[in-house]
Amino acid sequence: MSDIIVRVQGLSYTYMAGTPLAAMGLQDATLTLRQGEFAALIGAGGSGKSTLVSFLNGLLRPRQEGQVVVFGQDTASPTCDIISLRRYVGLVFQYPHHQFLEQHVGDDIAHGPRQLGLSREEIRERVRWAMEAVGLDFQDFVDRRTFSLSGGEMRRVALAGVLAMKPDLLVLDEATTGLDPRGRAQIHEVLHRLRADRGMTILLVSNDMDEVAELADRVTVLHEGKTVLAGPTREILGKETGLEGYGLAPPITTRVLHALRQADVPIAGTPLTRAEVEEAIWQAMRP
Amino acid sequence: MQYAGDPPWAPSDSSLTNRRLDQRLTETTEEHVTIHLPYGLASRRRKVFFCGVHMTSDPLIRAVDVHYTYDEGSHTVEALRGVDLCIDEGDFVALVGHNGSGKSTLAKCLNALLLPTQGDVWVKGQNTRHCSESALLEIRATVGMVFQHPENQFVATTVREEVAFGPENLGVPEPELHRRVECALQDVGLESVKGRNPHDLSTGQKSRLAIAGILAMEPECLILDESTAMLDPIARRNVLALLDDLHRRGLTLILITHSMEEAVLADRIVVLDEGRVALEGSPSRVFADHAVFDDLGLDLTVSAAIARGLQHRGLDLSGETILTQDDLVNALAKFARVRT
Numbered sequence: 001m002s003d004i005i006v007r008v009q010g011l012s013y014t015y016m017a018g019t020p021l022a023a024m025g026l027q028d029a030t031l032t033l034r035q036g037e038f039a040a041l042i043g044a045g046g047s048g049k050s051t052l053v054s055f056l057n058g059l060l061r062p063r064q065e066g067q068v069v070v071f072g073q074d075t076a077s078p079t080c081d082i083i084s085l086r087r088y089v090g091l092v093f094q095y096p097h098h099q100f101l102e103q104h105v106g107d108d109i110a111h112g113p114r115q116l117g118l119s120r121e122e123i124r125e126r127v128r129w130a131m132e133a134v135g136l137d138f139q140d141f142v143d144r145r146t147f148s149l150s151g152g153e154m155r156r157v158a159l160a161g162v163l164a165m166k167p168d169l170l171v172l173d174e175a176t177t178g179l180d181p182r183g184r185a186q187i188h189e190v191l192h193r194l195r196a197d198r199g200m201t202i203l204l205v206s207n208d209m210d211e212v213a214e215l216a217d218r219v220t221v222l223h224e225g226k227t228v229l230a231g232p233t234r235e236i237l238g239k240e241t242g243l244e245g246y247g248l249a250p251p252i253t254t255r256v257l258h259a260l261r262q263a264d265v266p267i268a269g270t271p272l273t274r275a276e277v278e279e280a281i282w283q284a285m286r287p
Numbered sequence: 288m289q290y291a292g293d294p295p296w297a298p299s300d301s302s303l304t305n306r307r308l309d310q311r312l313t314e315t316t317e318e319h320v321t322i323h324l325p326y327g328l329a330s331r332r333r334k335v336f337f338c339g340v341h342m343t344s345d346p347l348i349r350a351v352d353v354h355y356t357y358d359e360g361s362h363t364v365e366a367l368r369g370v371d372l373c374i375d376e377g378d379f380v381a382l383v384g385h386n387g388s389g390k391s392t393l394a395k396c397l398n399a400l401l402l403p404t405q406g407d408v409w410v411k412g413q414n415t416r417h418c419s420e421s422a423l424l425e426i427r428a429t430v431g432m433v434f435q436h437p438e439n440q441f442v443a444t445t446v447r448e449e450v451a452f453g454p455e456n457l458g459v460p461e462p463e464l465h466r467r468v469e470c471a472l473q474d475v476g477l478e479s480v481k482g483r484n485p486h487d488l489s490t491g492q493k494s495r496l497a498i499a500g501i502l503a504m505e506p507e508c509l510i511l512d513e514s515t516a517m518l519d520p521i522a523r524r525n526v527l528a529l530l531d532d533l534h535r536r537g538l539t540l541i542l543i544t545h546s547m548e549e550a551v552l553a554d555r556i557v558v559l560d561e562g563r564v565a566l567e568g569s570p571s572r573v574f575a576d577h578a579v580f581d582d583l584g585l586d587l588t589v590s591a592a593i594a595r596g597l598q599h600r601g602l603d604l605s606g607e608t609i610l611t612q613d614d615l616v617n618a619l620a621k622f623a624r625v626r627t
Contacts, residue, residue: 023487044519045490094517095436148359151435151513152386177516178435180385180545181586207519210589249520252548252589256612263620274589278596285602285623 005169005201006033006056011066013051025051027225033201040204040212043222044247049205052222053171057089058082090167094174096158105157106142112165130160135186151178173205188215213237213251213272221246234272253277345412347508347539348374348397348430354405355392366392368562374508379540381550384559385584390543393559394510398430399423428457431506435513437497438486446496447481453504471503475529491522495529508539515549527552547588551610558583571608590615
C-alpha cells in the first residue's frame with residue numbers, strides 16, 4: 001500500500017552485542033505507520049519503545065535481523081540517504097536537555113533549519129512560528145539560555161526545534177511528560193493542527209494511557225522488545241483486562257465503565273474518550 | 288529580616304510579620320478552620336500559628352515569606368515571591384502548579400539545597416540560613432529529595448552500595464549501616480536485586496531504589512519531585528502504593544506532581560502560581576473552588592471532569608464529592624438505585 005510511510009518488520013537489536021554488557025533491546029518488533037495517522041506506541045519501562053523509535057530516523061540502523069523502511073528508504077541499505085531522512089522524520093526525546101546544541105533558545109531552535117540552507121528571514125520565521133506553536137513567547141525566550149530553563153520550558157524548546165524542521169513524521173518520545181496540563185493541552189492542539197493543516201503523521205510514545213486514549217487512532221504495544229498487540233485504540237485500551245501482563249493498565253475511562261457495569265449500571269457501546277464516556281453515561285442515566 | 292534566626296514560635300516585634308499574620312487572619316481564618324480541621328491535632332497546631340498567638344509545637348518545616356530569585360546575569364527570574372507554608376509531622380501534601388510556578392525551587396528551599404534570597408525556612412526549628420555544615424547535613428537527612436530522573440543521581444555499581452551511599456556519608460557506623468540498608472531495601476521491595484547494577488534496573492525499580500537511598504538516611508520527610516512522571520502505569524501504581532505505606536507508617540510526604548489523579552491521594556493540596564501559594568486545602572475543598580481552580584489552569588481528575596460534565600447536562604450529583612474513580616462509580620450507582 002502506498003500510504004504506508006513506515007514499515008518495521010521482524011526487527012531485533014542487541015545493545016553492545018558481542019560484549020559482556022550485551023543487553024537485549026528489541027526482539028521481533030513490528031511497526032506500521034500510515035500517512036496522516038495519529039498512532040501511539042506503548043509498553044512498560046524497558047520494553048524497547050525508545051530503541052524502536054531510534055530506528056525511524058536512522059539513529060539506529062538494522063544490523064542483525066529485520067527491516068526498517070521509512071518513506072520508501074531501507075535504512076540498512078548503504079545508499080540510504082540518512083540526512084534527507086532526518087528532514088522528514090522529527091524525533092523529540094524524553095530528555096530534552098540532551099537534545100540542546102546551542103546556548104541560546106533561538107539559536108537552538110534555528111539549528112536544524114540552518115542546515116537546510118534557508119534564508120535568514122525564513123529561518124527567523126520558522127523559529128517564531130515554532131515557538132508560538134509550542135507556547136513560548138518569542139521576545140521573552142529567544143535570548144534565554146537553554147540551561148536556565150525550567151523542565152517544562154526545555155520540553156517546549158526541544159519540541160520547537162523539531163517542529164521548525166517541518167517534518168512529515170513527528171515522533172514524540174514521552175515529549176509531554178513533565179508538562180503542566182495547560183502545556184499538554186497546548187501541545188495536543190498543535191499536534192491536531194499540524195495533522196489537519198499539513199497532513200503530518202504523528203507517533204506518540206507515552207506512559208499515559210488516558211492521553212493515548214484521547215489522541216491516538218491506533219496503538220502498538222511492545223513487551224520485552226516484541227510487538228505483542230497492534231490495532232485500533234478502542235480495541236486495545238477499551239478492555240478492562242489484557243494489558244496488565246505487559247506492565248500496562250487501561251485508561252481511567254475504561255476502568256470507570258467496567259466498574260459501573262459491575263455495579264449494574266447499564267452503559268451501551270464501547271466509549272473510550274472522556275467525552276464519549278460522559279455521553280454514554282448521560283444516555284444511560286438521563287432523567 | 289528582623290526575625291531571621293529566631294525560632295519560629297518566638298514572639299516577634301516585626302511589624303511586617305504581624306501585618307502578614309493579621310492579613311492572613313482576616314482573609315482566611317474561616318477557610319483555615321474549615322480546611323484544616325479534618326487533619327486533627329496537626330491542624331489545630333497550625334491554627335494556633337495562624338491566630339498569631341503562641342506556637343505550642345514546632346511544625347516539621349515552616350517557610351515564611353520565602354522569595355527566590357535566579358540571577359541570569361542579563362536578567363533575573365523571580366521563582367518564588369513570598370511563599371508561606373507549614374508542613375507538620377505526618378502530613379501528606381501534594382504540591383501542584385504549572386511549569387515555572389516555583390514548585391521545584393520551593394522544594395529545594397525546604398531541604399536547604401537553596402537558601403531563600405528573602406524570607407526564611409525552618410526545618411525542625413532550625414533556620415536553614417543560619418546553620419553549621421553539620422546542621423545542614425542533618426537537615427538534608429531529615430528532608431530527603433527524590434528527583435524525576437533518579438538514574439542521574441546514581442553513583443554506585445550495586446544496588447546495595449547505592450542505598451548505603453547516603454548514610455555512609457552521614458558517618459553511620461557499620462552494624463547500623465547494614466541494618467538501615469537492609470531495612471530500606473525491604474521497604475521498597477528490592478532485596479532480591481541488591482547485587483545488581485542500578486543502571487540495569489527497570490525504570491520503576493530505579494525509582495524505588497532512589498527512594499530506598501533516601502529512606503536509609505532515616506528522613507522524617509520525603510519530597511518527590513515529579514518522581515512518578517516517567518513511570519509506566521504498573522510501576523507508577525507500585526510506587527504510589529509504596530508511598531501510601533510509608534505515609535501510614537508516619538513518614539511526612541510532599542509529592543510534586545502534574546497529575547491530579549495523584550494529587551487527590553494527598554491530605555492537602557497546595558497550588559503554587561507565579562511563586563505564591565494560590566490555593567490550599569483538602570482535595571475536595573480545592574476542587575470545589577471551580578472558578579479559582581479553572582483560572583489556575585489546573586486539570587480535574589478524569590472522574591471529576593466526567594462528573595462536572597454530567598452535572599452541566601442536568602444530572603444532579605450536587606450532594607457528592609467526586610474526585611476519584613471510586614467516588615464517581617459510587618455516586619452514579621447510588622443515583623441509579625435511587626431512581627429505580
